[in-house]
Amino acid sequence: MNDENISFIDYWDLVDDALLKLFGIDTTDAGIEPELIAGAQEECQTPEEFARWFGEKYGLDYIEDLKTVFGIPSAQRTTAKISFLNDMCRRAMGVANRLVQTSGISALPLKDQSAIREKVETFGCIHDRRRSAWRT
Structure with a gap:
């Protein structure tokens, strides 16, 4: 092109x-x-x-990965979808979602707010830990 x-x-x-x-x-x-x-x-x-x-x-997940995750029974699919979307939003704060934080966090110094958001973004992915369980 x-x-x-x-x-x-x-x-x-x-x-x-x-x-x-x-x-x-x-x-x-x-x-x-x-x-x-x-x-x-x-x-x-x-x-x-x-x-x-x-x-x-920004660590976005490919749609193809979604197809793999959602190829599971209906009851598990809802849980899987919520987990997947939460993980995607957490890893790309303010990019894949709207960033919202409590007034308690907002009251902290900017350096502390940034450190907290970094901890949340880099937290181990729940979606990846559960993926093998969804395929059973």
């Missing part, structure tokens, strides 16, 4: 398509700034290359 011959808005639409296909989110959901997309186009990245780079940078 020669991105020099495509308008910025068309390139942006293709990035949205790639993100939706790969991760189930678009640039609005991810909070991607237009400048970042423009930079990728200027560097001649394909929209899919940009989407994969962004997903890797």
Whole structure:
């Protein structure tokens, strides 16, 4: 694909398509700034290359992984979906979701708030620990 011959808005639409296909989110959901997309186009990245780079940078899970997780009985599927989405949001705070915190956390110094959010983001993934149990 020669991105020099495509308008910025068309390139942006293709990035949205790639993100939706790969991760189930678009640039609005991810909070991607237009400048970042423009930079990728200027560097001649394909929209899919940009989407994969962004997903890797923020630890997003591929839709294909969802299909594996949700190929389980109905009662377990709901629990699996909630766990998976919680893990995805926790690992990409403010990117795959809206960040909300209690007034108690907000009252702490910014350095402490940041340290707490980092602990939450890097907490061991419940989804990965349970994955083998879902396949039984």
